Amino acid sequence: MTDPAGYRTPARLLHWIIAAAVLLMIPAGLIMTREGLPKGLGDGLFLFHKNMGTLLIPLIALRILYRWLHPAPPLPPSVPEWQRRAAGVSHLALYVLLVVMPLSGFVRVRAGGFPIELLDSLGAGPWLAKSEPLARTAEGLHYAAAMLLIAVLVVHVAAALQHALIRRDGVWQRMWPPAGR
Template identity: 75%
Template sequence: MPDDPHGYRTPARMLHWGIAAAVLLMIPAGLVMTREGLDRGLQDTLFLFHKNTGVLLLPFILARLAYRLRHPPPPLPASVPGWQRRIAGLSHGLLYVLLIVMPLSGFVRVRAGGFPIELLDALGAGPWLAKSETLAGAAQSLHAAAGFALIALLALHLGAAAQHALILRDGVWSRIWPPRAPR
């Protein structure tokens, strides 16, 4: 399947959709796992999923950012107004910041709280941080605030994507959607 000259390259598209799928699973897991009165087995499963997926996700997020810096996105269609271009640039930058802050703050919260991250423990990575309730609490606050900011920004991102795909049909959506094989 060749790359579309007006769209993102295939590695960028694959990283985008893989990260998007993981994040869209992580958000409800993170919101549900901290609820009071939740079945302990379900809660433990959600914590395991959330912590370990966060650890796995960070290298992919960093790879996506590095790829984007090396291979800038294709230009937006001329029909996209300047103010939308600026908002798109700002929102993408903020998405990357939040996508990096989330796993790092989660890692610090868990490790400074004295809890395991099973995947790293199985690899013999060690805790890397001393136990500190103060640091764990600060990281937990940052993780929660960044999480709600990420949810809001993703809602904006998804709304803009839907507008371009379903209403404007201006080619913006097809730039990131996986390219179709030639018929």
């Protein structure tokens, strides 16, 4: 269950499940708001994006709780101090953005008076009154956080690939999916 140099299996599974969902949701979110999409495609992307965001909220909460209970294993001594600090800042940014994104999306949808089919089918109720000003604010926050998330993810993936392909220092393997080890 534990690799002394790497993350535990639950952390790895949560990382890759959330990563796959986010990497699917980013293009869906960018495409679904385009003008001129066929109605069925736009509607399908909105359904996917809203409901996947709803599913991600408890997974992200579980991931943060797990990380709090099981801190990250130490980086290899070969990793320079500036990279350690950069990794800490980027991971914190990722966690904050992973919380802000689904919550701002939820507020945007509910304050806009729109359904979230998964929650509605469970009888969850809207939880927020309709408010166009709140919906617009949440929409702006959601968009800004999405652009920042994309930027931080590009840096995160580039750093991971640099450790995997150039430095080959074991940092990549710390989070590699457990089934692939």
